[in-house]
Amino acid sequence: MRLPISAALLAIMTSAAAAGPVSFSNGWAEQRLSLFSSNDYSFGSRLGLVSEGSVSIAWTRVGDADWNSSGASWSWTVDESVPATDLARKGGDDRNISLYFVFVPQSEAAGLKGKGIRSLLGNKNVRIIQYAWGGNVARGSVIASPYGPAGQGVTIALRSAGTGSHNERVDLAADYARAFGGEKGALVGLAVSGDSDDTKSVIRASIGNLALR
Template structure:
């Protein structure tokens, strides 16, 4: 076969390959689609820590109002496996009546207006524990929880040890005690690495919201809305 013939065949094959490549759909890296987390009665379960008292939660679909009058409790909802790879979150929150500043590292003295928990598990454990209660999850050795807090007397961005979760949980301060309204955006992956010394989060299996005013015997009137994970 002559050199000219070889060149002609090579040029034709190259053109065909380029055309085929252009005709194929682009393959993009997989991404997590932003998902709204609604505040509906059916998905959220309230866990009281006392038989006789607890916060009042008003689930309104797009928002959750929390009234805490010398009480403490936590509301939790699991996330579907489709949301387990979420690595960011955003929400709006407001406080009309605030607890006083407290030491968030002190067990029995760490009142806060609102805390938003993001609960992670290795995927194998996540599948085995689907449907477990928040109290069961928070007692699992494999659990890791980022707890974003409005309250306390520490500076914004401070990462603090949890007085209840030990090495399994870290408190991230977003707002000190006081009133007002704000929109928050958090990088769960970056905060996880900072809080737990590196590594990637596991599956984001659930979210919880709590108000805590029992130690100071004070009152909280607060609302959280527009919660999304992505």
């Protein structure tokens, strides 16, 4: 990973996801983390990605009707996998596919609606949960992000590196409390990434049926 993940995610908070089930057909944009590195994304009923020794993020905003979401579910598939890596190691934490949930305090959400990078960078109150398919640790392990300000982001491991198809269901409120303490704020953004730049490997994966509740 070449840039702090929090900065990259916040840099493109300009479009909005529909309330309820999340569409992968529109409203998403790619954010590069390196000038010479980019994944290939396909948008439709599912979001597909191919990562060949590269890393980048596909991002969308969450509409205010879903700011109070406390849970999520989705399905994802990996057809070609990176090797298992150390998800806590900066510059060595490749993973097949990750789904990010970006929170801000409820009191700040309305004021940040539609704001760009200049209004968001340096906001010490932003919190990011990343659910990852990669590494080789126990399901549910909470790993502090090695990027960005300490305490701002965590990775929660759901699947070890490898191929297959799985359905997931997570409790955002409970996981937020485990990761950061206290009550979660407003869910204002979602992102999907694939990361294979450190191992120079190949990822072929997809995610779909994403719903907030």
